[in-house]
Amino acid sequence: MTAIARDALKQLAVLYAGEEDIFPSQQLAKQLGVAFYQTVDKHAPAQFFLSYRDGCLKLLDNELLKKGGLMVEIEPRPGEQRSYPAPKQGALAQALGKSKTVVDATTGWGQDSLFMFRMGFQVLCIERSPIMAVLLQDAFTRLAKSDWVKNLNLEVPKLLQGNAIELLTTLETAPDCIYLDPMFPPKRKKSALAKKSMQILHELIGQDDDKEQLFQAALQATGKRVIVKSPDYAEPLGGKPQQSFQGKLVRYDVYLKN
Numbered sequence: 001m002t003a004i005a006r007d008a009l010k011q012l013a014v015l016y017a018g019e020e021d022i023f024p025s026q027q028l029a030k031q032l033g034v035a036f037y038q039t040v041d042k043h044a045p046a047q048f049f050l051s052y053r054d055g056c057l058k059l060l061d062n063e064l065l066k067k068g069g070l071m072v073e074i075e076p077r078p079g080e081q082r083s084y085p086a087p088k089q090g091a092l093a094q095a096l097g098k099s100k101t102v103v104d105a106t107t108g109w110g111q112d113s114l115f116m117f118r119m120g121f122q123v124l125c126i127e128r129s130p131i132m133a134v135l136l137q138d139a140f141t142r143l144a145k146s147d148w149v150k151n152l153n154l155e156v157p158k159l160l161q162g163n164a165i166e167l168l169t170t171l172e173t174a175p176d177c178i179y180l181d182p183m184f185p186p187k188r189k190k191s192a193l194a195k196k197s198m199q200i201l202h203e204l205i206g207q208d209d210d211k212e213q214l215f216q217a218a219l220q221a222t223g224k225r226v227i228v229k230s231p232d233y234a235e236p237l238g239g240k241p242q243q244s245f246q247g248k249l250v251r252y253d254v255y256l257k258n
């Protein structure tokens, strides 16, 4: 585990919301090696909480304790077609080209992975934060139980927890595409526009300072291409890409393997 991941765990506790069986919450605290709370008072050392609420696992900070927490959303994005597979449209689909198998090496809140899954790509997920990994696992379990996934007999994405720089060297089969969306420093010091989910990720995890190394590992491990999603103000991570597709405020740079 990295020093950053260890620091994040020091600020975390599992909070039992009293809604369901207490056992899964106790088990989760034990699995992550963090404190277990049944109430939070203002002297509590933890600043972030994982809590089973409304049938899913949620991440909360002191502000969200009153408003409700953040979970990995498994529903299609607003405006996305609800048929399966969803049409391969937009900048990400263009960047993926004819790929069939994709490894998302920076899964985070899983929104890009789940979008690719709904478009019919076969997706393997990697996430190094143990906190994000338990939130993702909870989401994939919910997804596997959803009617449309069961009716279509689909296999939901698998998740590997760990550093992709190491895990990518252990893949048995090279995927068509390795997808990277590491954290870049925000343009402004405190971006008022950043979504709460991304703010909390920045607070918990910090920046991904080893993204150049991750890019090199991805280029080695991929069968055909690496896609890097970047904010439109950021320099391309791997030098000049062969292709680049512009999305809303982001860019998908494509590096083809020789």
Ligand SMILES: C[S@@+](CC[C@H](N)C(=O)[O-])C[C@H]1O[C@@H](n2cnc3c(N)ncnc32)[C@H](O)[C@@H]1O
Binding pocket: 105, 106, 107, 108, 109, 110, 111, 112, 113, 126, 127, 128, 129, 132, 162, 163, 164, 165, 181, 182, 183, 201, 205, 208, 214
């Ligand atoms: C900007 S977020 C990704 C957001 C994601 N694309 C989404 O749609 O929600 C970056 C994530 O990548 C993870 N990450 C960064 N470098 C990694 C690495 N070397 N191995 C595994 N995960 C990594 C971070 O922990 C963080 O959760």
